[in-house]
Amino acid sequence: MHLDAQRTIDVVTGALLRELGDEVDLIFRYGSLLSGTAHHYSDLDISYVPTHDATRKSITVLLDDVLVDLYAIQWSWLTQMAEYATVNATILLKGEVIYQRNEEVGQRFRALGDRLRELQQPAARPEMVRKALDIFKQTGYPALLLREQVVAGNTLATIFHAQRIVHTVFHALMVCNQTLVDTRKPANVLTLPRLPHDFTALLERVIAAVEPGELAAACEDLLLSTRRFLLAEQAEIDRNKRSFAEVFGPGYPELKGDLLHVLLACERKDLFSLKDKLLSLYHELSIHTAWAADGIDYNDFNSLADYEQNFVALGFPALLPHLVNRDFDELHRQTLLFDARMQSFLTEKGIELYSFADLDALENHLQQKQN
16 A cells, blocks of 8 residues: 555545534544554545534545545444444544544543443443343344345345344444454454354354355354353343342332233233233233342343243242133133232232222321331
């Protein structure tokens, strides 16, 4: 590469500053030319931070077949980088500031790098694992599109969605490992110390596959393996056992609210509402029981199957068979028995029910709490 990098930077940044002036807070360079790892296809990477997010001015040109790209990265986007919400956050640590409007914006930029370093510390591990779970959930819609295009026999679109899935998995694993690597390169991801079982072999299958069905099967196996890995990471960082009383708190009135709506849906033979309220009842009772029993604070990353409890073994009547059979009358009767067992179960665990027979009893309770 024979490009005069410094003079090129001076020319394009000078043009930008003449046009935008004080609208430019910061200009920085980064990439292989700065790090000394350039090859003959390398770009000259320069970005600026505008004062206002709406500013989108860019200078993108080819100079002697070298891409020179000076484009805006807004403060809001840089903040997302500092929280590991994007994969290219290395610029906050390795970018070289070549212009700053004042010292205040320079300090603001450096503070974002400090935030990245903070998230790499052991104390931030629980937060980072939770971030990884949220990132992994972003594979859901691309996976749906992938299956759709497999059925359609569209090879190009299948590969496109598979690549999106793989890059999202890479991002989640990088975050879970509390480090920064160039996730555009699989070899960098494979150096991470914590990876799913057989991840190398699974990734090789995805990379080698081109035929839509084969590629979709490889992606699904990669996703399942990664989810199992993240479940184990979640169990490790979220194991914070609490008493049943701490977990449930004043939860019985809300559980009873779901139960009453189950009864109403049975009376109306409203199958849709019945599913909603019965699932809500099982979800709330299960997720809190699981938290108290094994210390894991499950969330919307998890399937109900991850924390579902065997309530029949705990003395509760089975409700689901009556839903399946659409036996609304029997389900109504069993739901009343379910409530009776739920009250005794919670009481056995030391949980106050916050259920009062009349207003005088409630008033007496509230006065006692105030005293």
